[in-house]
Amino acid sequence: MITLPKLDYAYDALEPWIDARTMEIHLTKHHQTYIDKYNAAIKGTELEGKDVHEVLRDLSKVPENIRNAVRNHGGGHVNHLLFWKIMGPNAGGVPTGKLFEAIETKWNNFETFQKEFSDAALNRFGSGWAWLVLNKGKLEITSTANQDSPLSEGKIPLLGIDVWEHAYYLKYQQKRAEYVTNFWNVINWEEVSRRFL
Ligand code: MN3
Numbered sequence: 001m002i003t004l005p006k007l008d009y010a011y012d013a014l015e016p017w018i019d020a021r022t023m024e025i026h027l028t029k030h031h032q033t034y035i036d037k038y039n040a041a042i043k044g045t046e047l048e049g050k051d052v053h054e055v056l057r058d059l060s061k062v063p064e065n066i067r068n069a070v071r072n073h074g075g076g077h078v079n080h081l082l083f084w085k086i087m088g089p090n091a092g093g094v095p096t097g098k099l100f101e102a103i104e105t106k107w108n109n110f111e112t113f114q115k116e117f118s119d120a121a122l123n124r125f126g127s128g129w130a131w132l133v134l135n136k137g138k139l140e141i142t143s144t145a146n147q148d149s150p151l152s153e154g155k156i157p158l159l160g161i162d163v164w165e166h167a168y169y170l171k172y173q174q175k176r177a178e179y180v181t182n183f184w185n186v187i188n189w190e191e192v193s194r195r196f197l
Helices: 020-042 052-057 064-085 097-107 110-123 176-183 189-196
Strands: 128-135 138-145 156-162
Touching (some): 020 064, 097 110, 097 138, 110 128, 110 138, 110 156, 110 176
Antiparallel strands (some): 128 156
């Protein structure tokens, strides 16, 4: 069984970059639906007592008849758990310490990293996510379709942007690029660093 988390901040805390109504619907309708459908899918199976992150790390162990539901709705749950945490009020800017050093080592400078991550978000066709992940201990930018989790590819997600239209349509309509640009203002780098360390 999985349950809906509480946000660490108010629905309007990410204004003007992400509006309160979008946050409320995103959490209480979209995220809640992933939870309800995941719980329904695993009901009465051996997965009931298992941590959803563990389950997603090896989808081949999930019974075939519920594998798609687990992948989509379990993925939807863990992706959003991360998403709510890596955003916050009075955020944005650049990370500090070891994460900043690692980004500069890999991409030469923060701006190049920023551009590559934004491009991954813009170029994800249809619904999905762009990610900064650890792949065998190394930083990497990647993207996934639908609600696929990097965990299922053996990667550890550190930062992710939801580019499903439900994440931005009310405020930005079709302007995904504007949403992606403004997303940099709400990134809680302290939390991303914590995951990195
Ligand atoms: Mn979403």
